[in-house]
Amino acid sequence: MSVSAEQRDTVDENATHVAVAPPGTPLSAARLHRVKKAYTTRSVAARIDADPSGYALLDGPEVVPHPGDVVLARIERLGNHTRLESPVSRRQTLFVGDEVLVAYGHRYAPDQFEAEVPADLGPAHLVAAGGVAALATAKHARIADATALRPLGLLTDDHGIVTLERFATHRLSVAADTARQSRRPTVVAVLGTSMNSGKSTTVSSLIRGATRSGLTVAAGKVTGTGAGGDPHGFADAGASAVLDFTDFGFPSTFRLEHAQVRGLLTALVRELSTPDVDVVVLEVADGLYQDETSRLVSDSVFREVVDRVVFAADGAAGAVGGAEVLTRAGVPVTAVSGVLTSAPLAMREAQSLLSVPVIETAALTEPDVVRAVL
Known part of the structure; x- marks a missing residue:
């Protein structure tokens, strides 16, 4: 048939x-x-x-x-x-x-x-x-x-x-209300230079540091390709609730309409912002020049719902260039972390040109460090 x-x-x-x-x-x-x-x-x-x-x-x-x-x-x-x-x-x-x-x-x-x-x-x-x-x-x-x-x-x-x-266990409405809630957790988004720049590790480290600070943290993955490693890793780090695009019925987000990607961002923030949650940490997959990521970061909705951005980079040039791209889009970067922080020389190079701190990924698990980021 x-x-x-x-x-x-x-x-x-x-x-x-x-x-x-x-x-x-x-x-x-x-x-x-x-x-x-x-x-x-x-x-x-x-x-x-x-x-x-x-x-x-x-x-x-x-x-x-x-x-x-x-x-x-x-x-x-x-x-x-x-x-x-x-x-x-x-x-x-x-x-x-x-x-x-x-x-x-x-x-x-x-x-x-x-x-x-x-x-x-x-x-x-x-x-x-x-x-x-x-x-x-x-x-x-x-x-x-x-x-x-x-x-x-x-x-x-x-x-x-x-x-x-x-x-799917959750439904997506592309017409979701993006207005700020009267009481909403702090929303931190982690973006990166590319695949394998350290985004997921940065998210997990932020979750760990925040929970060690006594905060309740929920986590989500806005874009990417369906796999369980990242959501399970976020839960292992201490997230009280974890959702990603697969929970809304998408095997991947590549080539999704922009309205759907934007809807995923707002839906994740809405679903994860329960009364007991203090911080929501979100990962946006791939690099800044990937089409879905680029359009999402340029959308005013991103600036409405995201309070802080931590940028994961795989090298000093990527860290500096990525921070400049985000700043031009009206998205200020709070800190830089990721793969480059495994190399002290790369960290020093990036720090010499950045006005925001370059923080070792492991250090983000420390309560005093993550409090400063938040």
């Missing part, structure tokens, strides 16, 4: 799409139980575990996948990713022939892959260990080719194509 793009329909204003489609090939409960399910599909996996009946596969040449569609695929060839992160973040070893439940999504990762959702159910790749299927269009020279997938069909139920957004 197949479904064309014209057969898709929207059932509520917050959903990207929910397909109105003919039933596909039924899936047995036993087969669904054996499938290796990905972290990105954890809300769907929980529903399947509770009741595996009523699911089917939709395939055919007219099926057009969209970001967030859940797909059953077979591992055809192992490549860069040899393990799949489970719904509880266990690294499942992959074997050729395994069937996996993952989600279609675009990916932006300069150190790994650039990838896009293909126009059909033809051969695809596993482009993120958290469970993202796409067609890799470019890769870093130092990594292996992407693990090859053979999509077997989109997962369907009685309501149509199964999407992450339909099964």
Whole structure:
């Protein structure tokens, strides 16, 4: 059975799409139980575990996948990713022939892959260990080719194509009220020069330092590619609540409409700003020149909801240049940290040109240091 793009329909204003489609090939409960399910599909996996009946596969040449569609695929060839992160973040070893439940999504990762959702159910790749299927269009020279997938069909139920957004625990409204609340926690955003500049470690260190100061901290990740490492790390550092874009049904945020990215920022602040929370720490993925990040930082809403910015850099030049970019956008930087702080010489170089402190990442775990940042 197949479904064309014209057969898709929207059932509520917050959903990207929910397909109105003919039933596909039924899936047995036993087969669904054996499938290796990905972290990105954890809300769907929980529903399947509770009741595996009523699911089917939709395939055919007219099926057009969209970001967030859940797909059953077979591992055809192992490549860069040899393990799949489970719904509880266990690294499942992959074997050729395994069937996996993952989600279609675009990916932006300069150190790994650039990838896009293909126009059909033809051969695809596993482009993120958290469970993202796409067609890799470019890769870093130092990594292996992407693990090859053979999509077997989109997962369907009685309501149509199964999407992450339909099964998500939180709903996104792009028309969310961005006005300041009468009582809102201090919101600290961590941005960086690039992937692997130390953003997540900086977030965790800020959380640890603030909680050691006696503050209650919640944490969120606004953009990126779905994976459990960062959210679990934030919780391990002491965050009382953690949310990210995957909780709203997005496998990644690459190529999202700006209104959706802006909506994620405001929704995370709103959801995490409970009466007992003193500080909300947010990570914005990738670098300042990444399109979604650049547009978000330039949006007046960012300045309305974010009180402090800590900038993570991988070198002195990046630290100085990034701080200048943010200042020109009207976003003053409170401190610089990240990978460059592992090198005393790089720290001195950056500090000689910056008017804000350059703080070792580990030092952010100290109560007196984090209080000064806040």
